[in-house]
Amino acid sequence: MQSRDVISWTVMITGYGKHGLGKKAVSVFKQMLRYNIEPDDVCYLAVLSACSHSGLIKEGEELFSNLLETPGIKPRVEHYACVVDLLGRAGRLKEGKHLIDTMPVKPNVGIWQTLLSGCRLHGDIELGKEVSEILLRIDGNNPANYVMVSNLYGQAGYWQEHGKAREAGKTRGLKKEAGMSWVEIEREVYFFRSGEDSHPLTPRIQEALREVERRMREELGYVYGLKQEMHDIDDESKEENLRAHSEKLAIGLALASGVEPGRKDDKSV
Incomplete structure (x- = not known):
């Protein structure tokens, strides 16, 4: 290409990230900076997502710190969700919860679902219960949330709570469409x-x-x-x-x- 702007660099970073090549995505991001191409919020989201999917915790935290210090870019809830996902995969669930509680943007359903997935992955029932209550309070008509809550309990062997979560969804007449x-x-x-x-x-x-x-x-x-x-x-x-x-x-x-x-x-x- 004769002309490479932030959009073309972002496309490359996104492609590597979606195929699990997080380190390559970060490398391309750094290469872009060496060409004096300034990343925008979409580009940062692409590279943070790549780090999240590849478990690159250190790299993701460094990039997020750079984002916070970049003038003219205001981090969105999606950027914070990538970091919560990173922390969740690493088992640093309390840090993820603290980030949600202290971030300057309003948390959405997706970021709570991300934290709940981390709780399930690491079997943190105590925090998972707290997150479940928040999630069902703000999005109680989404059948996927009841499935996530029931799976949290089921994976930990809490079959009574597992059944209650499924029954709560059925009581509301909710049914998750089969894949x-x-x-x-x-x-x-x-x-x-x-x-x-x-x-x-x-x-x-x-x-x-x-x-x-x-x-x-x-x-x-x-x-x-x-x-x-x-x-x-x-x-x-x-x-x-x-x-x-x-x-x-x-x-x-x-x-x-x-x-x-x-x-x-x-x-x-």
Whole structure:
């Protein structure tokens, strides 16, 4: 390009960030500064998001400090949310809560959801309960919030509280729309929802997924994170439920159909 402005640099930073290349995104940001291109609020958001997705805590904190000291740019709640996400991933949940409480902008639903995700990740039920109450108070008609709260308790084994959160959502008549995944094979698109077993190749799909699991255990030492399965049932049943996620069913069909990864007719979302 003959002319590179902050927009073109931001596009590059965003691309690297979305593909998990946080260090490369930070490197491009610093390269932009060496070319005397001044970042704007969108550019800072892109690089902070890249740090968040890649767990670059030190780099993210330094960039956020630079943002606060940059004249002419007023940090938005989205910038603070990136830092809360960084702190949450690192287990520094109280710092994340303090940042929300002291930031000069009004917290939105998203930033509380971000902190709640961190509480779930690290099993901080005490803070998670406090955040849950705030979240449901300001956005009590969003079914996703009740799912997040119930998952917080379910992952920690608090099944009574888990059930109460789900029941509270049902009492309000709220229902989270089920996710869907699809895969294109030989120019035909196949759709799956979680738990679906209506496809004629279901036995072969399950067989293919079990084979992948076996190889992952034997060759990589991988074991299921069964706490992610939010039901008070035995481990074998939890594995069956995890195997029924829509994304896995779509991948299983591709494997059962003999589609090689990277082929043009292999597309899944």
